[in-house]
Amino acid sequence: MLEPLATAHLPPGVRARHIAHVNGLRMHVLEAGEAGRPLLLLLHGFPELAYSWRNIMLPLAEAGYHVVAPDQRGYGRTEGPVPVYDEDLTPYGPLGYVRDALALVAALGHTEVACVIGHDFGAPVAGNAALARPDVFRAVVMMSAPYGGPRAWPLGEQAVAEGLAGLASPALHAALARLDPPRRHYQWFYSTREADADMHRAPQGLHAFLRAYYHHKSADWAANKPHPLGDFTAEALAVMPTYYIMPAGLGMAATVAAEMPDAAAIAANRWLPEAALAVYAAEYGRTGFQGGLQSYRCTTSGQAAAEMRLFAGRGIEVPACFIAGSSDWGVHQKPGEFERMQGQNSKDAGCRDLRGCHLVPGAGHWVQQEQAEVVAGLVRAFLKGLSPG
Template identity: 60%
Template sequence: MIAPLDVTLLPPGLRARHIEGINGLRLHLLEAGHEQSDRPLLLLLHGFPELAYSWRKVMPALAAAGYHVVAPDQRGYGRTEGWSAEYDTDLAPFRMLNLVRDALGLVAALGHREAAAVVGHDFGSPVAAWCALLRPDIFRRVALMSAPFTGVPPLPLGEAPRPRPADVHAALTALGRKHYQWYYSTPPANAEMWQAPQGLHAFLRAYYHVKSADWTANRPFLLAGWTAGELAKLPRYYVMDLDRGMAAQVAPEMPTEAAIAACRWLPEAELRVYSDEYARTGFQGGLNWYRCRTSGLFEAEAEVFAGRTIDIPATFIAGASDWGTQQVPGALERMQRAACTRMEKVTLIPDAGHWVQQEQPEAVATALLEFLRS
């Protein structure tokens, strides 16, 4: 069995451990504020390609404010065991409702009846949203980060057949482009990143760099709609060149040695934690989440909850330089207008891109604590 993450890699006050029997997983987590049993729980859910480790810089401040702060390596990631790393595997364990079940099992195993808030970043954001939508009695507040939640798909029963929308992917192909989520759903994607020609560590350095505020070309703006012409305006780490994998796509944006040395939010020793973990596991576990989305296999299951909204207090936090807020045209507005009925605030943090809790941890901790105290 895999040992917990070495505590010397963590800020003071954080510990790493495993909990057995969480929905079939041996779940690895980081936690802070665990010394007292009566503290309210904060559950922090990471995205792709990150780990529980991505929360390391905000956890001490949240614990100092009186919370029991827990960040798991989610199913398919890091030192959590009990999931398949194969492409040809059953995708059902990676579907959204089962990820919510993972979170529920963890709350119970930690000895809590509820969580003061569930916080999700990137692909952790829809997991947090579904936790809030399905079990508001357990998850009392929700903070969504970098990826707006647009709501539950509608139930099409009794409606006249809708005209089929134009195939945006065929249109993108005609433009020599492809959408990254559909690329992530292909068999070669894992190996092309895991065995990147420039090396896994260098690939991750370029990938984290190009989606951060350090890459000065990140200046998000509104897109008019989900059309190939509009999507082609996105940076190429979102709508890629047709003939490139992700490792090749980000390689030209590799920062200089001087820029790497100057990177305070992700120095080489901290990046090495990610590259060592992904060198061991590969990326397929996380990529299977994308395949659940792009395949549509579990959309009918989600339609059971059509019409439901998130009715607990909610907030949204992202970097001001994060294209994640605009990659789905209209998503930010739909989240505020329809999906979340008690959206208290949208906070766009200056000098931060997609990795907002790593790039500007103090500002994120402040925004979360203001929300929790509101």
């Protein structure tokens, strides 16, 4: 059995432990604050860990909360079935992660969560939890990935299978391949059998790969200047940086290698110093990336959309907040999703009670790490505005 993450890697006041029998997992969690206080559940993204929340956990605990951040299924020091390419993806589907979250809440001795907070792929997990069980997840903060909500069923007989839309569309994949130069969507690459080895065994080394990847998607990469894209077409998507719309002939390791920061930039990085990056490299060096990649395969196969059709036309009704970096292309990578999330006067809005939408200057995709103090302040202000109890 793995030991919890060493205290030496964590800020004072943040502790690590394992919790057994959490929906079939031995779940590794970081936590701060006293167990008897209202619960905040923090859900990381890809390629991240519970460790990604390290710098905002104590400020949230000091506001009077029990703050818990798990390594999600397939990540870090959470133990369970070893992720392999040829396996049933159901546990990695949208509701699979919600079941994990519910099981963790119960294992912690809580019956409800004051707020579930998610970043990157953790944002839709948080959003789906609030959508599916608003009686448990009483408020939600989503970071970097807007939540447009499950689409309503189209009326009438359809000419094509409704599920083959958006990122699950083979036609979109083919259209990207026809561009000059040919391109492919990163989620389609992440869905391939070779994606795990491409990153895990990156020619430049795993540490260097992660450095380039995190840099490329951050505000430190000056060319990150996101804007709305309009249509969900190959031509519209192709304006995004290569970490989203990749050269067709390259894997992710080679794609981000071209944007590796120099030694001076690395030394100047305060939000992800080398010692912190080494924690990620050690964890992913041990596990590889397949556990995280499974959720992308659920998306590109259409499985995720099909699973969420149970909630077709519904939106999140508990109080919600959205936070992202002003330099984060993730806000616009799914055209129309950011706008749909905010459509409070529309019956099909993703969030029916959106109380804040913040684009943080000086941050790219890793907003809670790049601007930890600002993000902690925004979350605390949102929590303070919620009704007592």
